[in-house]
Amino acid sequence: MDELWLQYIYLAVIAAFAAGAVLSLILYKTQKLSNYVSNSVSILASVLGITLSVLKLSIFNGYTLKYETSTNIPLIPLKISVAVDNLSAFFILIISFVSLIVSIYSYGYLKSYYNKHNTGYFGFLQNSFILSMILVVTAGQFFFFLIVWEIMSLVSFFLVIFEGGKKEQKAGNTYIIMTHMGTAFIIAAFALLYKYGGSADFALINAAAIPVNIKNFIFVFTLAGFGTKAGIIPLHVWLPSAHPAAPGNISALMSGVMIKTAVYGIVRIVLGILGGQ
Known part of the structure; x- marks a missing residue:
C-alpha cells in the first residue's frame, strides 16, 4: 500500500467531520434528519480515523505523514502544518473510537431534544468538536496548534452551555x-x-x-x-x-x-x- 493512502485517508477524516458539521446546519429545520445525517457522517469519519491509526501504527509504523499549506488571506500568513507520527496516531485512535461509540449513542439520545433544542446546531457543534480534537493532536506547528486548541475550547464551551x-x-x-x-x-x-x-x-x-x-x-x-x-x-x-x-x-x-x-x-x-x- 502506497504511503499516499495515509494522506488521502487523513484528508477524508477531516472532510467528513467538516461535512457532518455543515450538513447539520443546513438541515437544522428538520430535526430528525439532521440528527441522522450528523451522527451517520460522524460514524463514517470515526471509522476512517480508526483505519488511519491502525495503518499508521502497523504497516506505516516508521513513516510520518506530513502535510503543509499556507493561507492566502491578506495580513494572515498562516502556515497550516499537520504531522501524523505514532504518538498522533495513537491519540487519533482514542478520539475516533470514543467518537464512534458516542455517535451511535447520540441517535437515541438526541431524540429527547426534539422540539426543545436545535439538533442541527448541536450536530454542528459535536462534529466541529471532534474535528478540532483531531486537528489538535496532528498540528505540526505552534501557531496552528493554538488556533485549533482555541477552536476546541470555544466549541466545547458552547456545548457545555447548550x-x-x-x-x-x-x-x-x-x-x-x-x-x-x-x-x-x-x-x-x-x-x-x-x-x-x-x-x-x-x-x-x-x-x-x-x-x-x-x-x-x-x-x-x-x-x-x-x-x-x-x-x-x-x-x-x-x-x-x-x-x-x-x-x-x-x-x-x-x-x-x-x-x-x-x-x-x-x-x-x-x-x-x-x-x-
Whole structure:
C-alpha cells in the first residue's frame, strides 16, 4: 500500500467531520434528519480515523505523514502544518473510537431534544468538536496548534452551555475562564521553545540548545497549561461543574477524549521535546 493512502485517508477524516458539521446546519429545520445525517457522517469519519491509526501504527509504523499549506488571506500568513507520527496516531485512535461509540449513542439520545433544542446546531457543534480534537493532536506547528486548541475550547464551551440553564451558564463561564488561563501558560511555553529552540515546528526544535533553567520554566508552563485542561488538582475547579452541565454524550467526549488532548500536549512537549535530549 502506497504511503499516499495515509494522506488521502487523513484528508477524508477531516472532510467528513467538516461535512457532518455543515450538513447539520443546513438541515437544522428538520430535526430528525439532521440528527441522522450528523451522527451517520460522524460514524463514517470515526471509522476512517480508526483505519488511519491502525495503518499508521502497523504497516506505516516508521513513516510520518506530513502535510503543509499556507493561507492566502491578506495580513494572515498562516502556515497550516499537520504531522501524523505514532504518538498522533495513537491519540487519533482514542478520539475516533470514543467518537464512534458516542455517535451511535447520540441517535437515541438526541431524540429527547426534539422540539426543545436545535439538533442541527448541536450536530454542528459535536462534529466541529471532534474535528478540532483531531486537528489538535496532528498540528505540526505552534501557531496552528493554538488556533485549533482555541477552536476546541470555544466549541466545547458552547456545548457545555447548550441547554441554556443558569447551572449550564455558570459552569460554562468557569470552564472558559480556566481554559484561557491554561492557554496563557501554553503560549508562554511555546514562546520559550520558539526563542531558544529555534523553530515553531514541533519536529525541528533544537532541544539541546535550550538552557536547563529555561527547560524548567517550559516544563512548569506546560504542566500548568495542559494540566488545567486535563483537570489536574488543583487546576480542576472547572471539571466538577462543566461535565455534569454538558449533555450526556458530550460529557463522554470531554471526559473520555478532550482531557486526553491535554495529556497529548504534555507528552509531546515534556517527553517528545524536552526529554528527547
